[in-house]
Amino acid sequence: MSIRNPKQALYAQFAGVAKALGHPQRLELIEQLAQGPRSVDALATKVGLPIANTSQHLQHLRRAGLVTAERAGKFVNYSLADDTVLTLFASIRVVAERQLAEVERIVRGYFQARDEMEAVTRAELTERIREGLVTVIDVRPPDEFALGHLPGALNVPLSDLEARLPDLRHDREIVAYCRGAYCVMSFEAVAVLRARGFKVRRLEDGLPEWRAAGLQVETGP
Amino acid sequence: MSIRNPKQALYAQFAGVAKALGHPQRLELIEQLAQGPRSVDALATKVGLPIANTSQHLQHLRRAGLVTAERAGKFVNYSLADDTVLTLFASIRVVAERQLAEVERIVRGYFQARDEMEAVTRAELTERIREGLVTVIDVRPPDEFALGHLPGALNVPLSDLEARLPDLRHDREIVAYCRGAYCVMSFEAVAVLRARGFKVRRLEDGLPEWRAAGLQVETGP
DNA sequence: CTGTCATTCAATAATTACGTTGAATGATTT
């Protein structure tokens, strides 16, 4: 790092933040952390990366001020530094969505009938919950569910979905959600349940956005 | 680039956007483009970079979908792809501001008495303009002014400020603005005018944000 | 058609980022 004038130094700082987000695995770590604090090897397992590598990526994010680390006994728990990080992540997603035809193609190719699965907005869902008209299911793994979920939501991990079908009623609308707008699980859950004749829709995004909107979140199993 | 599953491909796309912003000079180019469309060598001159280098950075930004290029005769004019790019840029700035003590230090060190120069919000300024209580001065160079400026603003480029002092009145409040929150020029203008006994404040940000807020913009000299 | 100007391309050398490995640290348990 050579000597710079203040203007360049400022741009260099901004660039540092962007650069920290300029890696697929680090973005995935951010999205995981958006669900709640995690230890290094919990993250490594989720993301499927070697522990040392995960640790390095996390330190990279920490240096950029995007996440914070806190020691708890043997573990080091990382969390998002604050809500603005989520906003930044969302901004990147919006730009990528609008600008890159590529993203649309990927999304369409993977999520197939994405358009046919009209998403429920947060506002609509809160209203429906108030009226007691819907069953809300959280299709994330139990550990993520325990750290926070929508009020009254049923935890039906995608892996258990088939087995849990008897718990679900055909006569009520079901709304499924998971980690966020691009989380695959709720799409898959909707597909499975539709095939079984359930009336089911997705929440437009996931728990982090719900929390960020200042809406109520329950914890515990 | 190896074969990836769709989830990884999606993160790779997002990372591509972030990576494109992960370079100080490219951020500076973005901020320049936020003022309006520019040719390659206009940008190169502004930013102080060799033309070939500037061209490459612009292409990098174009590949990421952040800017668009349009041929006009011998020139190629680049512009921001859309408003979401500005939002993204602002998000980065917010995160960097909040998270990095470093940025605060740079800002304080450079802009000295930044705190003493209370900024005027857009809302407050529109109100003041409506009441006819303020003189608004745009301290950017004339070429940027011509491409768009606040309604009724006087173009007083920083370089001409001393010479233009007679045009300014002591009995009205003056509000100065330039390119954005971190643009140096309006700070310097305020400092100069304060020293001469003018009652003067800065607009909290610059023209791009004004335009993004959907407020009226005038063009022409 | 030729010359000029703005821009892009191609090739290079220097720097920086990346993932992997195995050893080192720090905290807890026995």
Next chain:
DNA sequence: AAATCATTCAACGTAATTATTGAATGACAG
């Protein structure tokens, strides 16, 4: 105190980015 577990560090080879240079393209004027 020794063993164990989670995390970090250090070092290395490989790959990707970057700035620079000079040549190539494309558009326009004469």
